[in-house]
Amino acid sequence: MQGTTVPNILIVDDDTDLLEGQSLFLTQHGYRVETAKSMEEGLQKITSFKPDLILADLMMEQYDSGVVFCKKVKENPVTARTPIIMQTAAPQEIGFSPYTGDAGDRKWLMAEEVLTKPVALEHLLKKLEQYIRGAADE
C-alpha cells in the first residue's frame, strides 16, 4: 500500500500476448503496469516496482511456478501484504500429486483469489478495484 494515486500492477505470465493485452487495457484505465515473463523476472521486479497488486499465472517455467511465486512473495515481510490474484486456464491442479483432496482446499496456494482464463477485462477491473480500493480504505 503505497498511497500513490496511480496504483501499480505487476503482471507475471509467460504468455507475451496476455501481458500485452492486459497491460494495454489496464494502462488505459489508469493503472501503471509492469510485466514479467517468468517467475524469476517477477521476483526481481517486485522489489524495484513495488506493486499494489500482482496478477500471476499459475503455470510458468515449471508446473508449480505460480505456487512457488506466491509463497516467496508472501513469505517476504516486505511484500507479504501485496494481494495476489492468480490467473489460470486450468483452475484444477495441473501436474500436482493426483492424490490431493478436494478442489476447494487451497491451503497450499497463498493467493487471495484464483480467476479462470480467459478473464473478461471488465471483470478484472472490478477485482482490482475491490482489492486496491479495499486496501486504500484501510
Added chain:
Amino acid sequence: MSESLNVLVIDDEEGMREGIKRILAKRGFQVKLAQNGESAIELLDKNVFDIAFVDLKMPGIDGFKVTEYINNKIGNRTVVVIVSALATVEAAVEVTRHGAFDFLVKPFTPADLNHVTDRAVLQSNLIRDREEYLSQLNGERNLSRQLINAMQEGLLVLNIRAEVVLINPKAEFFLNTKFKPSMHARDLFFDKKLVRAIEDTVRFADDTKTNRHAGKEEHAKGITRVFEYVQNGSMLQVRVDPLVREGRVNGVIMIIQDITEVWKAEQDKNRFVSMVAHELKSPLAAIINYNNVIQTGMFDEQPAKIHELLERCNIRADALLELIGDLLYINKRDAGKIEKSIVEVDLRDVLKKQLDFYKVQADKRRITLEFSVPDEPAQVRADQGDLDRIFMNLISNGIKYNRDGGSLAVNMKRTDGVIVTSFSDTGIGMSRKDMDNLFEEFFRVRNSKTGSISGTGLGLATVKRVLSEYNGRITVESEEDVGSTFTVYLPVS
C-alpha cells in the same frame, strides 16, 4: 475275473500251500508262499499283497499274530483270509476281532476257495478304489490350494464374526501381515468405512428374517472400495461380497487387486485433459483480450496498432489450429486409424527433402543448414509419412530455438545395423531439468528466451512415440546458451 493281484499264502503244510497256489495261479494271480509266521513277515515287509491266506495253526508265530501284524501296518490294504480247521462261531468271531476279512474252513474244495477269493477280490477292489478317491480328493484339494496360493489377487474369507478364516499369500503381501487365529477385519484394514461395510455384511447373517428383508438386499450385492496402500505406494481395490450358502449369509469373501497401473493411467489421462484445456484456452484468451482492447476504442486513431494486435490474433489462431491438428493426429494414431504403408525408404532422401523445405525459414534468420550423409543407402522399413514427421519436427526445432545467424548441422551415419542421425544447433540450449521432461506431452521449455517461440509441446512427444514403433529411439544433449544435439537411432531394414 482275472486281475493280476498279488497273493500271499502262509501255511506250514506244503500240500496246502501248493494246492492253493495252483488254483489261484489259474486266475492269473501272482502267488508267493511262506511256510511259517517268520518268513511270512519277511515277505510282507518286502512286498505289497492284495490278499493273504493265513493258516491259523502254525508253530511259532501263529495266524493271529500274522493277521495283527498285517493290520497294524500303516495304510494296509491286504485283505486277510484265515484258513483253519476250526469251524465254530467263537472261532469266526475271534478271527474277525483280529482283523481278518473272511474265513476258509479246511477241508475245502476249489469251488469254496474260489468263492472266498471272489469276495476277497471285491473287498480288495473296494479298498483300492477308496485309496484312489482319497488320493484324488487330496490332489484336488492340493490343486485348489495351489491355485489360491498362486493367485495374483489377494483372497480373504471372513466368517460371520468378521474373523479371518482364509487369507492367501497375495493378501498377506498386500496387507503386510501373516495369518493369526482370531484375526479380525479391524486388525487388517485401517479404512473405517471398509471395516464397517464388512461388519454390515455379516451383521445380518444371523437374522434370517432380515436376510429376506427387501431393504437389506443392497448388502447382498457387495461393495467395492478403493484405498491407497501407502506402504509400498500401490493403489489397491477391495471388493467385498457376502458369502451366501443356502440362502444365508455365512461370511464375507474379499478380493484385493492391485490397480496401480490403471490408476496411474487414469491420472495421466486426467492430467493430459487438463493440459489440453490449458493449451486450448491460452491462445483464445490472448485473442479475446486483444479484441476487447480494440473494442474499447483506445486505438481508434492508431490503425497501425490495431493492425499489429490483429496480426497477433492471427498468429495465435494459427497456432491453435495447429495444436488441434496435432491432437487429432495423436488421437487417430493411438486409435490405430492412421493408414500407413510400410515400405523401404532411404533416409538420405527424407533428410534432403525436409532440409529443402525448411531452407526458406532458415534463410529468413540467416541460419545455415549443413548436412552429411553416408555414401551407401540408409534403408529403413517404415511409413514415409512417419519419417517425414520425425525429421520435420527436429529440423523445425533446430531452427526455431536457434539464434539469428546460427547453424543447424545434420549428420547421418550408418553403423552396426543402425542409422544414426544427429541434429546439432547453435541455439539457446536447455537445462538438465528441461532435458528430463523434454519428451513429455505439452512440455515446452519456458523461460525468458522462449517467450516468443510458438509451439504445441507435442512435437517431441510424438517423435518419441513414432520412433518407438519402429524400435528406434532418441537422445538429447544440451548446454544452455550453446546449443542442443538431438540424436535419432533407427534400425536398418
